Amino acid sequence: MVELYRGDLEIEQIFKKWYEWSLDKNFGAMVSFVGTVRDENAIEGLSFDVYKPILQEWFDRWQKRAQAKGAVIKMAHSIGNVPVHTSSFIAAVFSPKRRVALELIDEFVEDFKANAPIWKYDLKDGRRIYAKDRSHKMDGSGILNSL
Amino acid sequence: MVELYRGDLEIEQIFKKWYEWSLDKNFGAMVSFVGTVRDENAIEGLSFDVYKPILQEWFDRWQKRAQAKGAVIKMAHSIGNVPVHTSSFIAAVFSPKRRVALELIDEFVEDFKANAPIWKYDLKDGRRIYAKDRSHKMDGSGILNSL
Amino acid sequence: MVKVEFLGPIGKEPMYIEAKNLKDVAKKLQADPEIKKWLDECAVAVNDKLVTSLDIPLKDGDKVSLLPPVCGG
Amino acid sequence: MVKVEFLGPIGKEPMYIEAKNLKDVAKKLQADPEIKKWLDECAVAVNDKLVTSLDIPLKDGDKVSLLPPVCGG
Numbered sequence: 001m002v003e004l005y006r007g008d009l010e011i012e013q014i015f016k017k018w019y020e021w022s023l024d025k026n027f028g029a030m031v032s033f034v035g036t037v038r039d040e041n042a043i044e045g046l047s048f049d050v051y052k053p054i055l056q057e058w059f060d061r062w063q064k065r066a067q068a069k070g071a072v073i074k075m076a077h078s079i080g081n082v083p084v085h086t087s088s089f090i091a092a093v094f095s096p097k098r099r100v101a102l103e104l105i106d107e108f109v110e111d112f113k114a115n116a117p118i119w120k121y122d123l124k125d126g127r128r129i130y131a132k133d134r135s136h137k138m139d140g141s142g143i144l145n146s147l
Numbered sequence: 148m149v150e151l152y153r154g155d156l157e158i159e160q161i162f163k164k165w166y167e168w169s170l171d172k173n174f175g176a177m178v179s180f181v182g183t184v185r186d187e188n189a190i191e192g193l194s195f196d197v198y199k200p201i202l203q204e205w206f207d208r209w210q211k212r213a214q215a216k217g218a219v220i221k222m223a224h225s226i227g228n229v230p231v232h233t234s235s236f237i238a239a240v241f242s243p244k245r246r247v248a249l250e251l252i253d254e255f256v257e258d259f260k261a262n263a264p265i266w267k268y269d270l271k272d273g274r275r276i277y278a279k280d281r282s283h284k285m286d287g288s289g290i291l292n293s294l
Numbered sequence: 295m296v297k298v299e300f301l302g303p304i305g306k307e308p309m310y311i312e313a314k315n316l317k318d319v320a321k322k323l324q325a326d327p328e329i330k331k332w333l334d335e336c337a338v339a340v341n342d343k344l345v346t347s348l349d350i351p352l353k354d355g356d357k358v359s360l361l362p363p364v365c366g367g
Numbered sequence: 368m369v370k371v372e373f374l375g376p377i378g379k380e381p382m383y384i385e386a387k388n389l390k391d392v393a394k395k396l397q398a399d400p401e402i403k404k405w406l407d408e409c410a411v412a413v414n415d416k417l418v419t420s421l422d423i424p425l426k427d428g429d430k431v432s433l434l435p436p437v438c439g440g
Binding site: 182195196197198200201204224235236256259260261262263264265266267268277278279281282283284285286287288289290291292293294 | 417433
Binding site for chain 2: 011012016023028030032033036037086105106109
């Protein structure tokens, strides 16, 4: 299951929980990715909308792909406001062998950026401004204008 | 600096320390790799010898390479015995942007396996058995037999 | 009636329209200038499954979602 | 005298030998059957710097290290 939390993530707690979960599963490798809000463009933070049903389905497809390689993926993401220098995203891949984990985390994070139904806003003066210039059209975009 | 610890690593503590260190450095991405001893071949654990001077020098070269990309690498490794289902290795890359971190962790871990001066032994019945079949000749091996 | 919902930054309340298939939905949305400007950029889901074709029949109670450009992480 | 040390699983005490360069060291080590069997597989460091050539002069007090195949992690 995708884990969603309001506000910034307690990364150490989530990492600890996942690591401890993994210890008796006989995985040899755990690779994790943490995304932290950078202080740039004079923002106070970022804010996120998440559409859970399609996010979960997208994630389930990745979990099946991981399973076929003997691996497991976990992810957690923020909903709402995340201040500068706190974290909004953590993902981890567990696998018996390191190559699988190193390759999967890379592919997973890139596809996450391109296709996970999450919308990002800059927070400035308490207002949310859609980060359109950093956003990506999902696969299949535009069909409603294709008549 | 390379962090070396006797016995298995307290992964949550090390991760927490590194993560907290990173928060005000304005990195956007942290990618970490954890290696855990698998229960296989009827071993009780693994054991490691480390030659610190050459390990540190190898690591310093990687740190310079990371620095040139605006990134920082950290690593910790065990010395001596590490029981099954505990961890002997953690490395992390911190960088402003995710691509640098995802690519560096992969290259770093692969070169670590090939060239870091660390020797691995299986622990069976309390005895250390050199894991020669899983070991790799370092770059430049064999010159003393080349006359 | 089919429910059309607008996710993320589109910031519009759901619409309820008569439509026998996704083509009908497309025609009606193209007629609204506020919505039309989003259509090139939006992916589409029917009952929370992403679709890549307009040849999809719809029935009463179905839900069509518009997903504008994303950026998680 | 040059100190020759054997790292990791070679499990041998350091040797102290007369050598003007790394070639001299190679010759002496090849003469010891116990050591010779490791030579194909070992990398070599002089004063903790890895080297890739035997054309390296040595002086009194220098240290030569033999590094057998590695496997960290």
